[in-house]
Amino acid sequence: MKALLISGSRNPQGQTARAADAVLDGFVRAGGEVERLFLPTMRVERCRQCDERGWGTCLKEGHCCIPDDMDTIVNKIKAADVLLFATPVYYGDLSESMRAFTDRLRRCVPRMADKTGIAGKPTVGVCVAGGGGGGAPTCCVSLEKVLRTCELDMVDLIPVRRQNLEAKLAQLGLVGEWLFTGPTSQ
Numbered sequence: 001m002k003a004l005l006i007s008g009s010r011n012p013q014g015q016t017a018r019a020a021d022a023v024l025d026g027f028v029r030a031g032g033e034v035e036r037l038f039l040p041t042m043r044v045e046r047c048r049q050c051d052e053r054g055w056g057t058c059l060k061e062g063h064c065c066i067p068d069d070m071d072t073i074v075n076k077i078k079a080a081d082v083l084l085f086a087t088p089v090y091y092g093d094l095s096e097s098m099r100a101f102t103d104r105l106r107r108c109v110p111r112m113a114d115k116t117g118i119a120g121k122p123t124v125g126v127c128v129a130g131g132g133g134g135g136a137p138t139c140c141v142s143l144e145k146v147l148r149t150c151e152l153d154m155v156d157l158i159p160v161r162r163q164n165l166e167a168k169l170a171q172l173g174l175v176g177e178w179l180f181t182g183p184t185s186q
């Protein structure tokens with residue numbers, strides 16, 4: 001059983017990482033293995049809105065024409081059993097790297113000829129407001145909206161703020177253990 005972390009933070013020791021690691025540690029305790037991706041360190045362009053109507057190859061082929069790390073990430077999503085999306089909260093919303101990736105993914109998945117390995121995959125989202133502490137709930141709403149359009153099965157969304165990060169680590173660990181059981185929202 002494998003969990004893939006897709007992080008919108010570039011800091012592997014930051015607050016987003018602490019929250020994500022708590023979930024992943026729980027997953028490993030339950031017997032799983034994990035892989036971590038940090039989107040800001042990868043090549044993920046923003047959508048080019050290719051033609052004058054705003055569509056590109058995503059519309060007909062369910063595939064983005066930009067030759068960057070998108071395909072690599074999509075293949076890793078397919079190979080994982082469960083997903084963890086973790087983003088720092090920026091302006092009460094997703095980080096720019098998370099926004100760029102999910103904006104492109106949501107165009108492609110509904111139009112893929114073969115959605116095996118993506119549609120219905122159990123997914124947890126964690127949004128970490130590490131500054132003043134505001135905006136984690138609105139960030140969760142943004143993340144849920146975009147990942148639902150990607151047809152992922154959002155089994156949990158967890159707002160975290162700097163002031164409660166420490167207190168939530170144990171709970172995040174339990175979510176990781178639970179994720180190992182392959183939960184569904186149905």
Ligand SMILES: Cc1cc2nc3c(=O)[nH]c(=O)nc-3n(C[C@H](O)[C@H](O)[C@H](O)COP(=O)(O)O)c2cc1C
Nearest residue numbers: 009014015016088090091092129130131132133134
């Ligand atoms: C552009 C920007 C906007 C931010 N907006 C918020 C915010 O709305 N609420 C908040 O609590 N923190 C905000 N922060 C602080 C980040 O949430 C905090 O730095 C983040 O938790 C760091 O995550 P990291 O340790 O994974 O890098 C912002 C930071 C940046 C750079």
